[in-house]
Amino acid sequence: MKIRIKANSVRLRLTKPDIDNFGQDGYLEEKTEFPASTFTYAIQKLFDGTTLDASFTDQKLTVFVPHKIQEEWISTDKVGFSHELPLGENKSLFLLIEKDYKCTDGEATEDQSDYFDHPVKTC
Numbered sequence: 477m478k479i480r481i482k483a484n485s486v487r488l489r490l491t492k493p494d495i496d497n498f499g500q501d502g503y504l505e506e507k508t509e510f511p512a513s514t515f516t517y518a519i520q521k522l523f524d525g526t527t528l529d530a531s532f533t534d535q536k537l538t539v540f541v542p543h544k545i546q547e548e549w550i551s552t553d554k555v556g557f558s559h560e561l562p563l564g565e566n567k568s569l570f571l572l573i574e575k576d577y578k579c580t581d582g583e584a585t586e587d588q589s590d591y592f593d594h595p596v597k598t599c
Contacts, residue, residue, distance in 0.1 A: 477506050478576065479517050479537075484569050486530065488519055488539055489576040499550035519573065521546045528559040528571040539571055549573070 477494045480487040490498065498504045502521035507514050516536040522529070525542040532538075541549070545557050556574030563569055 477504055477517075477519065479506070484563075484567065485572070486537065486539065486569065487572040487574065488517070489574055490519070491576050495550055495575065498546070502546070528557060528561070528573065530561060530569060530571055539573060541573065549575075 477491070478489040480489070490504070494504055498519060498521070503518065505516055505518035507516050513535055518536065518538045520538055520540050521543055522540045523543045525540070526544070527542065528545070529540040530538065531540070541557075548554055549557060556572060558570065558572040561569040561571055
């Protein structure tokens with residue numbers, strides 16, 4: 477699972493094995509270690525809700541996915557889901573979860589064997 481953060485935008489990209497694990501366990505996390513602390517990011521299934529949600533607590537970012545969205549995402553060709561999470565004061569946090577496709581970015585040396593085949597490109 478990859479994360480991209482820019483301003484008030486968080487995007488998680490999941491490979492085929494990530495999607496399989498998320499479908500089976502309802503939870504997936506990655507960690508980035510720093511000299512004095514660790515940043516953790518996760519995706520977690522929720523049984524209630526209709527839209528993506530997120531929290532950031534104790535250096536851990538969690539994106540919550542309603543059960544219905546999770547089921548559609550893992551069992552269809554649907555690329556991803558997004559949601560503008562209101563923060564108040566005319567601010568929002570854009571959340572995006574998506575399947576990671578071959579040939580979208582990354583270095584040519586990056587192993588993309590477990591990525592989804594790109595629906596438009598051939599690499």
